[in-house]
Amino acid sequence: MKNLKKYIVALAALATIWSSCKRDDKINIIEGTPSPYIANLDLRRIYRGSDVTLTKEATREAIYLRGQVISDHSAGNLPQGLLFVQNAKNLGGSVDSLRGIAINIGAAAANYIPGDSIHVNIEGGVLKRVNGILQITGLTAAKIEKKASGVNLRVVQVSTSNLKSNPERFESCLALIYNCNFEPNIGIETVEGVKIFNEGSGDMQMNVSSNANFKNEFLPYSAIIKGLIIPSSSGVQQIYPRFKADFTPTSLTVDPNIPLGPNPVIITGFFADPTSTDANFEYIQLMATQDLDFRQKNFSLITTNNAGASTPTGFPVNGWVTGDLRTYKFNITRGTVAKGTFFYVGGNKVINGNGSTDISNANWVVSKQYANLDGDDGIGTKTSNLLANTGNAGGIAVFATTNVNLNTIPSDVVFYAGGGSLFGDGVGYAICDNDRYKRYNGAVFQPFYGQGTNTTSNKVGANPGVNSFSCLGGVYDATAKKWVGSLRVDKPVLTPKTLADIEGRADVTKVIN
Known part of the structure; x- marks a missing residue:
């Protein structure tokens, strides 16, 4: 009799849980409450080669992106108007879901610094590639709410081999590259421009703008480079040091x-x-x-x-x-x-x-x-x-x-x-x-x-x-x-x-x- 009572109680509890969930008969799944937040991992998957207007339907009811700012415009070496944000999705196990995205908000992008934690209302924005960079356009600074500052940032280590095998994984992320070997004209050639280097597994590119305040630094034989991985207009992934301290000569x-x-x-x-x-x-x-x-x-x-x-x-x-x-x-x-x-x-x-x-x-x-x-x-x-x-x-x-x-x-x-x-x-x-x-x-x-x-x-x-x-x-x-x-x-x-x-x-x- 005790066992029978236990089974009845268990069945009643299960029925209560089942009835509280809405069933979609067309696809035979139980629906939960959708999150209002979307991770960059999922956001990047939405883009399939053509512009996407970010509606609730496109994002499965999500209207916010939250993450950490990794861009710094103070030294003049990042594409103007772009705020770069990275975040990760909890997938469990050892899956690395850290991804970055660029958000075009014009001159206001310079008001944010690395380590700022922000929430962005992306509803109504357009996900598109502009000059090779996947970005959200059509937003203003009014869509962004700063939640914290001084957040520790994750940095991914990048090599030529893993960048070539999965460029989407590293685009718009904060990266670190060791053993960057250049072939410079020592004492004459500066870091300004697109410079080819080899880190042991193949050639990569570093981009330093003519607007960068450290453009006149001499190019050494070797260096450690931290910066943002940003594609050129032709799709070649390049690393952009954000400021002088991101480029460390090691020759x-x-x-x-x-x-x-x-x-x-x-x-x-x-x-x-x-x-x-x-x-x-x-x-x-x-x-x-x-x-x-x-x-x-x-x-x-x-x-x-x-x-x-x-x-x-x-x-x-x-x-x-x-x-x-x-x-x-x-x-x-x-x-x-x-x-x-x-x-x-x-x-x-x-x-x-x-x-x-x-x-x-x-x-x-x-x-x-x-x-x-x-x-x-x-x-x-x-x-x-x-x-x-x-x-x-x-x-x-x-x-x-x-x-x-x-x-x-x-x-x-x-x-x-x-x-x-x-x-x-x-x-x-x-x-x-x-x-x-x-x-x-x-x-x-x-x-x-x-x-x-x-x-x-x-x-x-x-x-x-x-x-x-x-x-x-x-x-x-x-x-x-x-x-x-x-x-x-x-x-x-x-x-x-x-x-x-x-x-x-x-x-x-x-x-x-």
């Missing part, structure tokens, strides 16, 4: 007359098997043993994958430049790196595969979609597995030149995992003198891995584990120009989540003296 001045030591760059770690797919998510961590400017002195990095399916099979006739699926080359021709600091070469700028933490704030000198593009100088066919994790030997070599052949001596080299067709018939992968390999055993010349005492037992570790960054450690004496102390060895960092996990450990590689 390192390197005396080109200082000669390179025997090991100007050393290998400090690598990620061979990140979560999700390996394609475009593997990378190599390196360190400079002296200040370097890669424009002055070009370098290259080459990986080798000796899995059974990697072609050409047999001994590597051309060593590190064998190409196809055996070796893959990255040329390093931009960027600077200070002595004793880390830098990176590889795919996407995330720490552990798709969906993991963005680490574009690290010093990436090359970020290349190697699964979609062949290696530099024709060395290497596009591959989804840059660093071997099949059990056969994988290797990494960095060279103080882009002109590499069978006998070119690397700046540094490491191998891991097992064997394979590595050395024979007088050909193989060239090594250098470092903590693990020697080009001479007494008077006996042994310049290749697998030759003489350079056996596969001198690898830095076994086949790397899944989701495990290989931290190599070791100490390099820059004055003595040699490794000191213990040999480098793979010390796995399981599932790293932040840059500090792979750069801030006590046992990372160090350069002394």
Whole structure:
């Protein structure tokens, strides 16, 4: 009887809830109360290539947009009359719904500053593209109510690769771009105009207006740029620094007359098997043993994958430049790196595969979609597995030149995992003198891995584990120009989540003296 009473009470409650909701028989759903607010994510979806008048019908009863102002017109470098606002929609999970929008309110746009929280009555406005920029037109400042000021703003990190793959995601948002490498006429060329820069994964554009009060600043070799992502009239997304402080030069001045030591760059770690797919998510961590400017002195990095399916099979006739699926080359021709600091070469700028933490704030000198593009100088066919994790030997070599052949001596080299067709018939992968390999055993010349005492037992570790960054450690004496102390060895960092996990450990590689 008690159970029967419980069921009756439950059914009665359910009937009450059901009857309180209005049912739309045409689409067989239960309607709730529509929100009077619309997020930029949904607002941008309304636009399908032609002008949209923002009526309640078009916006599903929403008449307000609320968000934070990110524009600042005080320095004269943003499109006049446009107020830029960004907001996010709570979608739960890890979905990033932050989006921006421009609102054309004329000269009144200059009355708002970054961090102002506002509500905008958008009813009657028109959503359209003007000079390439998606914006709401037909509104006045009377439609805007300021609710607060000094709100902390979210800033999205942008690279060429993610901007190209999803330009709509970043348009009219406040963005930050690291490792912006220019090709300026130093001391003469200024920031004014549209300037091309490369941040490791491709070319992007910075726009500084002739009205900007910082237009006469000299253009450096490299910088960190914060600003708004705004499309040109042709649709090319550009970053607009809002004021002088948004543009931070980071160039390192390197005396080109200082000669390179025997090991100007050393290998400090690598990620061979990140979560999700390996394609475009593997990378190599390196360190400079002296200040370097890669424009002055070009370098290259080459990986080798000796899995059974990697072609050409047999001994590597051309060593590190064998190409196809055996070796893959990255040329390093931009960027600077200070002595004793880390830098990176590889795919996407995330720490552990798709969906993991963005680490574009690290010093990436090359970020290349190697699964979609062949290696530099024709060395290497596009591959989804840059660093071997099949059990056969994988290797990494960095060279103080882009002109590499069978006998070119690397700046540094490491191998891991097992064997394979590595050395024979007088050909193989060239090594250098470092903590693990020697080009001479007494008077006996042994310049290749697998030759003489350079056996596969001198690898830095076994086949790397899944989701495990290989931290190599070791100490390099820059004055003595040699490794000191213990040999480098793979010390796995399981599932790293932040840059500090792979750069801030006590046992990372160090350069002394």
